[in-house]
Amino acid sequence: MGSKGLAIARAKMQDAGVDPVAVDTFAHYYRLLEHGETGMIPESTIDPLDMEALVDVEVSDDVAAEAIGRTAVIKLNGGLGTSMGMDRAKSLLCVRRGLSFLDIIARQVLHQREKYSAPLPLIFMNSFRTSSDTMAALARYQDLQVDGLPLEFLQNKVPKLLASDLMPAAYPKNPDLEWCPPGHGDLYTALRGAGLLGRLLDAGYRHVFVSNSDNLGAVPDARVAGWFAGTGAPFAIEAVRRTQSDRKGGHFARRRSDGRIVLRESAQTLDSDREALADLDRHRFTSTNNLWFDLRAMTETLDARQGILGLPLIRNVKHLDPGKPSTPEVIQVETAMGAAIEIFEGARTIEVGRDRFVPVKTTNDLLVLRSDIYDLGQDFVLDQATESVPFVDLDSDYYKLVGDFDKRFPEGAPSLRRATSLVVDGDVTFGRDVSVVGDVEIKAPSAQRVQASTVLGPHG
Structure with missing residues (x-):
């Protein structure tokens, strides 16, 4: 059953021109599914996490300027805003004064470049659905692209799998619905497949700041860059205090077995642990999805793992056509980019103000x-x-x-x-x-x- 399904899925991805590293990564998660892996993180295996706050950290102006000068910025921009009735990049939505998310992001970065005399390259991870609209909208910013680096790279796609037998789903009336994005954990696979990790290192960059394009609070801040550089950590995520609106969302914790920081998403929480998930006094911090990583550490870790970072599986069960409950149940194999925090020894978190977390989901x-x-x-x-x-x-x-x-x-x-x-x-x-x-x-x-x-x- 499983081997046949994987062989068909591999062939389907190869025929669609999906990057070989992404095909191997998908195969890794397929085998986990075959063996009954659910990706669940029981409450009994974790402890609450505390952390330092940015307001209490001292970062000199020189250290901040040096760090931002060696930082590249990546914006996740693959979303269409379908939950809000959109059929194009959500980042094209007007925010104010006739400016879209993309306009404001571009102007934030251009201002920071001037302020710190830093190259600060800006690169978008687009999907095949958001690429052309995004690039057309950015064409007005002729100075945005940094020489030797692209303005975009594309995220991968993976087949939806029938929940009944793990065979790739077929939907001839709308073949696009046979595919799904593999979650934003695909960032690392896509970066490697595009050769961008090596290009950034060769160009002299040391750190990468990643955030969602629908979060305009996620400015590439020199002070946060200075803090990250000063820690020497390979990986870090900005966190905020959870509020009532975050009760059903993910949170940080420390794994008892090895002391590593983990990010538990709601889809990785057992029904019996829902009360603990919603306890804002126990689990006080949630992820902003603003993360920082050291380019060399990421490259060495991916090399050691043959390109497969091994993020925790998220087994997302949906209907083949999300708008038609009559269509078969499928499993979407996904990962979260923030979950990479558990891969790196010495990874850090830091509490930031809510002004750095202004997501637009609705x-x-x-x-x-x-x-x-x-x-x-x-x-x-x-x-x-x-x-x-x-x-x-x-x-x-x-x-x-x-x-x-x-x-x-x-x-x-x-x-x-x-x-x-x-x-x-x-x-x-x-x-x-x-x-x-x-x-x-x-x-x-x-x-x-x-x-x-x-x-x-x-x-x-």
């Missing part, structure tokens, strides 16, 4: 980002104008998709600077210059409009 997040909660300075860095970020929950029947969301905020986002929370239940359109103060809940049994300049308080 239109709730997008409304906050477009509001006046953040100022966008001349350095294009987001400055949080309030002590805390308000909780926003918009009715998914009317706001989940970007097109519907935009129709209901035709004059822009309301002011949220004095808001604690905004919950909208129903179909509500907001006029210009609306302000939200305190805890506001709107229940609209039928479509309604909030008039321009309205101040919404706790009692409507």
Whole structure:
């Protein structure tokens, strides 16, 4: 059963031109699946993790400047934003002042280059679906590409496997749905396959800073670079304190068997451990997905492992066509790039401010980002104008998709600077210059409009 399925999957990947290292990596995880590996991390095998905070670390200006001068920046940009109804790169979404995520990322990096007289190359890991749109949008920034290095490389793709027998799924009516991305843990495989690790080392770079393109808080910060260089660590991840919104998400812990730091994702948590996962006092830190690694350490480790880093398996069970529950269940073989922290002895974590973690996964997040909660300075860095970020929950029947969301905020986002929370239940359109103060809940049994300049308080 298994060997036949793997042989067919290998041939399918080779026929599609998938990089040989990625094919071998997929085969590694296929064999784990055959042997019943689930990737689960039981609570009984881990302890809570504490860590130092960036605010308590001293980094001299010289050390910071030296470190950022030897740093390359990679942005993960393979997502289409399909959960928000998009069919192109999510990073093309307008954030404010007519600027997209890509515009702001490019301008952040260009500003940092000028500030520190550093080359600071910027490289995007695109998917075959986001590449052309992304490169077209970046064409206006003629000085963005650094000589000798590309502006992009492509992530790999792997076959979806039928849960019943691990055979590669077939879907002739939409062959694209036979494939899935192998999670952002594919970063290391794709970098190696593209030859970028060696090119960056040959060009004199020592460190790489990686983050998601939908997190505009993830600026390539010289102080964090200086901290990382000073530790001598091979690998590090920026962490933030978990909040109520992170209760179902992953967290850091220390593995009892060997003392290594691990990143446990929700998909790796047993049902019996869900209560511990949600305990914000026990597991206090979550990953920002802002990570740093030493190029030489990464290269040597991959070489020693024949190109297969061996990240923990994430066995993601979905339907072949996600929009049709009637289609067969499939297993998507995935890995998380942050899980590489357990591969490296001496890896570190550091607590950073929430200003370095501003991800946009839903239109709730997008409304906050477009509001006046953040100022966008001349350095294009987001400055949080309030002590805390308000909780926003918009009715998914009317706001989940970007097109519907935009129709209901035709004059822009309301002011949220004095808001604690905004919950909208129903179909509500907001006029210009609306302000939200305190805890506001709107229940609209039928479509309604909030008039321009309205101040919404706790009692409507």
